[in-house]
Amino acid sequence: MVQRDTDTPDLLSALDDGLLTLTLNRPDARNAMSDPMLEAMERELAFAEGSSEVRCVVLRGNGHAFCAGGDVKAMGDGPPPPSAMNDRIAYQRAIQRATSGRLVAMAKPTLAVVNGPAAGAGLALALACDLRIMARPAFLLTAFATVGLSGDFGVGYLLTRLVGGARAREMMFLPDRISSDRALDIGLTNWVCEAEHLDAHAERIARRLAAGPPKALGYMKDHLNKALSTDFDTYMEHEVACHLDCSRTADHLEGVMAFAEKRAPLFTGR
Template structure:
């Protein structure tokens, strides 16, 4: 596993990427626009998440924002300045389908744990990116906002699907139809975030959780994520049949042997990923 801090070249300043101790940290970096999405940002995220999926050096992914916001979602100002024309409509639909699968879709599907660190507002598609992560931690002053109805849009980057799974259909419709700021405390009550802490504690708390994820047995976590992602759409018998195969596969790994030895020796296990 990579131990030293490595700054990765994302080919754009709109997304920063660092790898340290198995943690790939992706920072949305358009602070002057509250980290509103740009094509270069999303395309760089596509490349970095593909790298994360394939690299043994990456054990978990952290998504965060620079400046005062996590992410304002789509760049509404740019939408007004560069509207989609009838001649470019089909091309834009195909591009957005592909980029959504490469970002939100990959955060959900990749066989590694992901966490959003939300220090400021997460709105619209920026909220969708946060919800696509497996876990979320919020600073107390931060808030969430669906925002789409305010600009007469229906939502993208998987927002409705993710909300319905996290909070149930009635709450998801409330949040989408009647967009209001969701405070960190209400987000915790609704299940939209896992933890809330003071702003000055956020970085340390997030690093602690990410470190635990990066030191966990990767094969076991990959199967756990796969199982949980399919839990609401798979017949129970089929789910259990597949669960058994994965469980037995894990029992053949070196990490399982290390876990058993550590248990017997009353020490913390050190998982290698083998």
């Protein structure tokens, strides 16, 4: 395992055999976001997107929370002065695209390991990942209405696509806790397990993702994203081109040979 230097204690990064694990590391503040944390996440996700060493990204929180979202204590300092508001808007847009946006768009699978509360923008980060696993005591919470905010980091977009418009409105307007079992029932998480088994279960899932055929998984993710915004015929045109591109790879040949030889395939990304 290689510990990567993130230039801040607020985010830890470790690369181990294709898995890049990013750990939100402000446990005393329930891993509430800070500018240094988000800027480090931007850099690490850019590295993950461009590096053949990274085949899966895992996002998790240190301590007893996943992420509380924005730092409510810091919000007490008030908004930036009007003269600085445009700069702050530009910064926020850029950092959201580079974090939530990159988690959604990057051609690599991502997994959120939700060990505890995921609230506000922290919920958005979890939803931006492709897959989620929750510890049974964990819960989800939009929280924005509680503090008079409308939502950021793509939360409304992501909720609408995962649970539909009516339920997304309910969750945003009436910010009640969503238990892990309820999250599983309505499609906000893929797995729920006891807290003591979370790390082992998440590790197994992440290793399976990292062992998959990188080009094929990247195309699959792109197809699934496009399915939300394009017509069926356009989707199929894109799908068949990618499918046939995969057929020319060494990984496809390896998969066929492994099937014939009744063994597990060893995909290399070629």
